[in-house]
Amino acid sequence: MTSHPSPTGMPALDDLLAGLHVVSIPMRVRFRGVEVREAALLHGPSGWGEFSPFLEYQPPEASRWLSAAIEAAYGAWPAPRRTHVPVNATVPAVAPDRVPGVLARFDGATTAKVKVAERGQSVQDDVDRVAAVRDALGPAGRIRVDANGGWSVQQATEALRRLSAYGLEYAEQPCASVEELRDLRVALARSGIDVLVAADESIRKAEDPIRVARLEAADLVVVKVAPLGGVHRALAVVEACRLPAVVSSALDTSVGMSAGVALAAALPDLDHACGLGTVALLEGDVVDPPLEPRGGVLPVGRVQADESLLERWAAPADRVRWWRERVSSCHALLDDATVIP
Numbered sequence: 001m002t003s004h005p006s007p008t009g010m011p012a013l014d015d016l017l018a019g020l021h022v023v024s025i026p027m028r029v030r031f032r033g034v035e036v037r038e039a040a041l042l043h044g045p046s047g048w049g050e051f052s053p054f055l056e057y058q059p060p061e062a063s064r065w066l067s068a069a070i071e072a073a074y075g076a077w078p079a080p081r082r083t084h085v086p087v088n089a090t091v092p093a094v095a096p097d098r099v100p101g102v103l104a105r106f107d108g109a110t111t112a113k114v115k116v117a118e119r120g121q122s123v124q125d126d127v128d129r130v131a132a133v134r135d136a137l138g139p140a141g142r143i144r145v146d147a148n149g150g151w152s153v154q155q156a157t158e159a160l161r162r163l164s165a166y167g168l169e170y171a172e173q174p175c176a177s178v179e180e181l182r183d184l185r186v187a188l189a190r191s192g193i194d195v196l197v198a199a200d201e202s203i204r205k206a207e208d209p210i211r212v213a214r215l216e217a218a219d220l221v222v223v224k225v226a227p228l229g230g231v232h233r234a235l236a237v238v239e240a241c242r243l244p245a246v247v248s249s250a251l252d253t254s255v256g257m258s259a260g261v262a263l264a265a266a267l268p269d270l271d272h273a274c275g276l277g278t279v280a281l282l283e284g285d286v287v288d289p290p291l292e293p294r295g296g297v298l299p300v301g302r303v304q305a306d307e308s309l310l311e312r313w314a315a316p317a318d319r320v321r322w323w324r325e326r327v328s329s330c331h332a333l334l335d336d337a338t339v340i341p
């Protein structure tokens, strides 16, 4: 496998490509416009890693996802502090009558994250969806909403005024920019709307992921392993932010999910369910059994991709070529210093 080892530990491109499998898995429910999820799985001396940046991401951003995959396949993850990690159900921007069916896929989850501010939908659609989730979970359930930056400060204030009637744990990325998040926190406090603000895109897509904390623009941070470049780097971001953290995923297969679980397991404090249950939104997976929640939790540990499942979900030849080229352009952007502990 390591025929051309680099002196500093960065695997050679040929080695990455030799251990590469590309899969294409339909989603059960359309999510952030994605109907088929493509992923490249890497096999290295430490095990399996996942490289699955969304298709529109360009190499500078996608190369961080490659660092995370290389850490998983060639490096080591930090020591776990727990054996299981609590996860939330993730509810896409579906009609209210589909809510019970979606929630049923997340066995034992008592926290749900609900997508809101979907393009083409209204605040009333969000209210109806959140009401259906509250109905299904009962008064003890926890509900958070995720707007993916879809609201202005004023829209967020109005929407959260209405949605807060259902009891919200927090609102994830209600507005797009760090400045807006900061202004929204002030506006919510002035209006007596008691909703915490969590930053997601402002962490994972930012040049400077710590800025959100410096500007006091969020009460919590959402951290994802792949866009931050690996478990160690994500852990360092959380430490630098000094805010409560929630680990989430990116519609990964169970291989990518296991890296998120490793991060959640390594955090000094974990007071929130993590967005690591989304394998349940995929029609298939590359690990048997899949890393899906049972009793509201996931087990901590490595997973193995299954040869027959890689075969079952193998992407068509033109897509395999596209992904191999993508790995190559991203690999070219990584310097040896960026690699593995």
Ligand SMILES: O=C(O)CCC(=O)c1ccccc1C(=O)O
Residues within 6 Å of the ligand: 032, 088, 089, 090, 113, 146, 148, 200, 248, 249, 250, 251, 274, 275, 276, 278
């Ligand atoms: O956090 C969760 O519950 C699941 C993951 C999730 O919502 C997500 C998945 C893919 C891309 C973006 C997001 C997001 O948090 O915005």
Ligand SMILES: [Mg+2]
Residues within 6 Å of the ligand: 146, 148, 172, 173, 200, 201, 222
């Ligand atoms: Mg989010």
